[in-house]
Amino acid sequence: MGERRIATSKVAGTWAWFFQRLSGVLLVILLALHIYVDHYMDVGVELTVGEVHTRMKQLVFIVVDYSMLAMVLFHGLNGTRTVLFDFDMFIKRKKLVDVGLWVLGVATMIWGIFVLFPFING
């Protein structure tokens, strides 16, 4: 292992580990549905705002899409955090990494909420 000293699992924390697994398994199911419903079921249909609106005006899709975004942001940024903590220079700046990723995640979630408005409103 050369210069490595601290096990990444000791730095990242148990809750981060647990929610990474939970969100991962849920995302496999939701993403399979997302790709199937959005990209396979209506293959050949021209993709427009109006077309997406026929789906996105339904509450179930609004709820599923927003929860999927929250989970994907957690899973992706927490995964990035794990990768960063393989490097000493980021372990030394753990607080900064944590705050930075949380700010990025929350800001992206807010952005993502607004991004879907045109599709929901039609």
Added chain:
Amino acid sequence: MVKISSFKWLFGRNSEFWPTNMKTGMWAWVGHRLTGLVLVVYVFLHLSFLSQASLSHASFDELMETMSQPLFVFLDFLLVCAVIYHAMNGFRVVLFDMGIGIRRQKLVFWIAMAVAAVIVLVAFYVLFNEGLFKGEWF
């Protein structure tokens, strides 16, 4: 200051990441991280493309027409491959965390890859069969 020499554990000939030093489990791990990082970048790309609709419906419709060219459909297909690899290897990791199959990790990896290959082939077949790779590529 970060020195190049402090990355020898990562890139050096004696490092465990040097290709000839890597075995199945290590390749699986490296692949999981690389696909993971690609997918994180894609989520941001996905949101920025969708945000075109906030500017005007027409510009979004136009963008989607461009994205339906075979080249971009093929890139979408590669993205789906990354998702499928990450998902199948992810299941393998979860199984290990539950104490299942870790002593047979190589076998579990190849089973996961066999399942992944089947899903990838079905995905490709659907895209090909619907004629999404036909027409101008560039």
